[in-house]
Amino acid sequence: MVKKVIDQSAEEKILNAARKVFIQKGLDGARMQDIADEAGINKALLHYYFRTKEKLFEVIFKETAGKMFPKFEMILLSNDNLFDKIRKIIAGYLEMVIENPYLPLFVLNEVNRNSNLGLTSFFEKQKPVFAKKFVEAVEKEIAAGKIKPVSPPQLLINMMAMCVFPFLAKPIISTLWQIDELQFKSLMEQRKKDIADFIINSIKK
Amino acid sequence: MVKKVIDQSAEEKILNAARKVFIQKGLDGARMQDIADEAGINKALLHYYFRTKEKLFEVIFKETAGKMFPKFEMILLSNDNLFDKIRKIIAGYLEMVIENPYLPLFVLNEVNRNSNLGLTSFFEKQKPVFAKKFVEAVEKEIAAGKIKPVSPPQLLINMMAMCVFPFLAKPIISTLWQIDELQFKSLMEQRKKDIADFIINSIKK
DNA sequence: GTCTATATTCAGATAGAC
DNA sequence: GTCTATCTGAATATAGAC
Numbered sequence A, B: 001m002v003k004k005v006i007d008q009s010a011e012e013k014i015l016n017a018a019r020k021v022f023i024q025k026g027l028d029g030a031r032m033q034d035i036a037d038e039a040g041i042n043k044a045l046l047h048y049y050f051r052t053k054e055k056l057f058e059v060i061f062k063e064t065a066g067k068m069f070p071k072f073e074m075i076l077l078s079n080d081n082l083f084d085k086i087r088k089i090i091a092g093y094l095e096m097v098i099e100n101p102y103l104p105l106f107v108l109n110e111v112n113r114n115s116n117l118g119l120t121s122f123f124e125k126q127k128p129v130f131a132k133k134f135v136e137a138v139e140k141e142i143a144a145g146k147i148k149p150v151s152p153p154q155l156l157i158n159m160m161a162m163c164v165f166p167f168l169a170k171p172i173i174s175t176l177w178q179i180d181e182l183q184f185k186s187l188m189e190q191r192k193k194d195i196a197d198f199i200i201n202s203i204k205k
Numbered sequence C: 001g002t003c004t005a006t007a008t009t010c011a012g013a014t015a016g017a018c
Numbered sequence D: 001g002t003c004t005a006t007c008t009g010a011a012t013a014t015a016g017a018c
Helices: A010-029 A032-037 A043-050 A054-069 A072-077 A081-097 A104-112 A120-144 A152-168 A170-178 A181-204 B010-031 B031-038 B043-052 B053-068 B072-079 B083-099 B101-109 B117-143 B152-168 B169-175 B183-204
Strands: none
Touching: A010 A032, A010 A043, A010 A104, A010 B010, A032 A043, A032 B183, A043 A054, A043 A081, A054 A104, A072 A081, A072 A120, A081 A104, A081 A152, A081 A181, A104 A152, A104 B031, A104 B072, A104 B101, A120 A152, A120 A170, A120 B169, A152 A170, A152 B152, A152 B169, A152 B183, A181 B152, A181 B183, B010 B031, B010 B043, B010 B053, B010 B101, B031 B043, B043 B053, B053 B101, B072 B083, B072 B117, B083 B117, B083 B152, B083 B183, B101 B152, B117 B152, B152 B169, B152 B183, B169 B183
């Protein structure tokens, strides 16, 4: 049987709807009815495909969390110097967050939940590869006397913080500086360069 | 009638319990039964004092959000130079977050909610005083040629980001770097100095 | 003011026809 | 596979005794 490409299968419709609703409202705030409405089908079908709300959520979460740790290994393995690596990581990461502004709060909420959905294991898989390479890259430059002796974990935390935080605090920032949607977006675009400069200025000798 | 000081009034017990439960689980995740249990009283009394769950939540939220914008005016009005002001703001802010590690996620969640509890107005009250003084302090130093020409909003975002973000991402950080509760705490203590240095290194000429 | 018992509403999940 | 109708449990909220 030929697969239709124009309209989505029920399962795809559900996943798209669930993604939208869960990311906006979180696990507790989301309603199966909301998801069904969004998908244009009925509640029963959600359970037919995914059995329970938690299982459906888990699918969405795992898929989503994957986006938060993009393919940095490639950049870290490249021949670029550290500063260029940092620029590329920040640009790529900020790009992703600009396109998925609700993603950070969604992931952070779930990660801070008590009853963990086995995502600790998810991040543990990423750890050895990524963290180790990052530490190596930084320590090499320190040893070479190119940058100040900074703690690699602190540096990485700062990079992530500056990319992600403004999207978490968007309502506060918009109110505080009296800016609208468009101005906020241009502020974020501007950050692509600003953050990298900020970081590099701070660590270069 | 003499007021007892040893044990709290029912209302105080409720507020303490509600604070704890709401901050940990959020509005949607919290259960009135949890709050009643925590307070050592029964559900009916919650409604007697606060009518609805939403009203109780609102009380807790407003009280809590107040802590997030501490008394920076005092520091900004002081005779310290900008670098010392920055050091003091960061130290004070980080201190507060270390003592209330669940507070940032709680506040950011509510602030990002659609059906706002009138907290936009809350932040609007703080805006003119704080933001204006901060801009003035930064622009003065730029004009004097003491620091590089940085955007004050971006600078403030960066400061807040570096203070708050590690507590939002604590589970990720702990897993990524394989550290326990104690090590995390000492990492955060270390940040008090690190962040200020990081910022100042980045903007000084 | 504080409790027990109960009403009410709502949401997740299932049964069963088509 | 997809629907309507329904069950079941849970959570907010109220009634009413003490």
